[in-house]
Amino acid sequence: MTHVATTPADEARSKPWWREPWPWILMAGPAAAVIGCIITIVLAVQTYGDQGIDDGGVKRGLVVTKQSVESPPAADAR
Secondary structure, eight states: OOOOOOOHHHHHHOOOGGGSHHHHHHHHHHHHHHHHHHHHHHHHHHHHTTOOOOSSEEEETTEEEEOOOOOOOOOOOO
């Protein structure tokens, strides 16, 4: 097992992780995706949240079903 000795010059050059650029660059992509997702959800709720059903459908909870128009039963012609 070898031990690498650090010199005071090495310790002065090493910075804490938050002062290095690479962690911030790597976190920028996922952070942008989260922000974009939040913006998309807010816009969807604000724009389409109160949209009514006008084509004969019925909303029960989160399920929207279309009611079928049934014709009256035909009389048996004998």
